[in-house]
Amino acid sequence: MAEQLVLTEREALDIIAFLVASAEISTYEPTYYGSFRLVDAASRLMAHMQKHDLPLTGEFIAELKAHIDEKKTMMMFDRPAWVEFLKGNPALVASELKRVAEVEE
Amino acid sequence: MSAPAIDADSLLAFMKKRRVCRSFTDAPVDDDLLWKIAQAGRWATSAGNRHLHKFVIVRDPAKIKLIRAMSPGMLTEPPVLIVIATDEERAASEQVQIELDDSTWIDVGTAAMNMSLMASAIGLGSCPVTSFSQSGVSEVLGFPQSLKPEYILILGWPKPVERFASSTAPKAITARDLTFWETPGNHER
Numbered sequence: 001m002a003e004q005l006v007l008t009e010r011e012a013l014d015i016i017a018f019l020v021a022s023a024e025i026s027t028y029e030p031t032y033y034g035s036f037r038l039v040d041a042a043s044r045l046m047a048h049m050q051k052h053d054l055p056l057t058g059e060f061i062a063e064l065k066a067h068i069d070e071k072k073t074m075m076m077f078d079r080p081a082w083v084e085f086l087k088g089n090p091a092l093v094a095s096e097l098k099r100v101a102e103v104e105e
Numbered sequence: 106m107s108a109p110a111i112d113a114d115s116l117l118a119f120m121k122k123r124r125v126c127r128s129f130t131d132a133p134v135d136d137d138l139l140w141k142i143a144q145a146g147r148w149a150t151s152a153g154n155r156h157l158h159k160f161v162i163v164r165d166p167a168k169i170k171l172i173r174a175m176s177p178g179m180l181t182e183p184p185v186l187i188v189i190a191t192d193e194e195r196a197a198s199e200q201v202q203i204e205l206d207d208s209t210w211i212d213v214g215t216a217a218m219n220m221s222l223m224a225s226a227i228g229l230g231s232c233p234v235t236s237f238s239q240s241g242v243s244e245v246l247g248f249p250q251s252l253k254p255e256y257i258l259i260l261g262w263p264k265p266v267e268r269f270a271s272s273t274a275p276k277a278i279t280a281r282d283l284t285f286w287e288t289p290g291n292h293e294r
Contacts, residue, residue: 021176024241025178033236074271078271078274081271
């Protein structure tokens with residue numbers, strides 16, 4: 001993968017803030033909120049990445065972020081559909097990882 | 106009987122139409138409108154007429170960005186927000202035992218609901234945020250130890266969004282589902 005930065009220090013700190021705040025509130029929020037926080041963290045990370053040049057994964061990141069943002073609030077009104085949505089995401093990322101690995105070989 | 110101050114059916118229809126809004130335009134919100142919303146918070150019911158809460162209006166985009174970083178429940182960056190905070194110094198002076206007295210929380214809710222309704226009446230979108238780090242938000246806003254952030258209402262001019270339709274979502278809860286007449290479990294009048 002190209003050796004270039006896709007986050008500034010400030011952007012990374014922003015994600016760290018989100019993660020540590022999520023860890024704190026996860027001690028009392030319903031357990032299923034944890035999955036929501038992780039997916040939302042991925043979305044926030046991608047939002048920062050998109051401010052930078054992403055020659056290898058830009059298209060995928062844009063698609064995944066749009067997919068997550070469209071469906072992430074489902075957790076609040078359709079729990080079974082939310083779980084299905086969660087189950088589908090790793091395969092999407094795995095497929096992109098495979099593609100990137102092939103490009104890099 | 107005195108004449109009603111507002112048509113009840115219109116008010117109910119208005120309440121039914123209100124929804125949380127998580128997508129805002131960049132347009133600023135006029136201070137006069139924010140002042141109306143703050144006044145709506147003031148005129149909410151308050152246990153014992155104690156008014157233990159303060160409303161902190163934040164318009165500075167830099168501060169809002171930092172607050173959002175400490176607020177996992179804030180899914181978008183709004184143009185303005187209002188933090189409802191408990192003034193623990195005032196609570197102590199009123200001899201309120203914060204840890205034991207739930208009315209403090211209830212008063213946060215009544216103020217927040219009044220504010221949301223006023224925002225809707227103005228045409229603004231609003232969304233409550235309760236998932237945030239109290240210590241983080243206090244630090245960002247320079248709150249004294251005695252001021253405890255409890256609730257954040259994000260506000261802005263709504264941006265139209267397509268709502269994601271779920272075919273498997275459970276049936277919406279109705280007022281009937283929530284209401285019992287005389288006896289728990291009895292939904293019939």
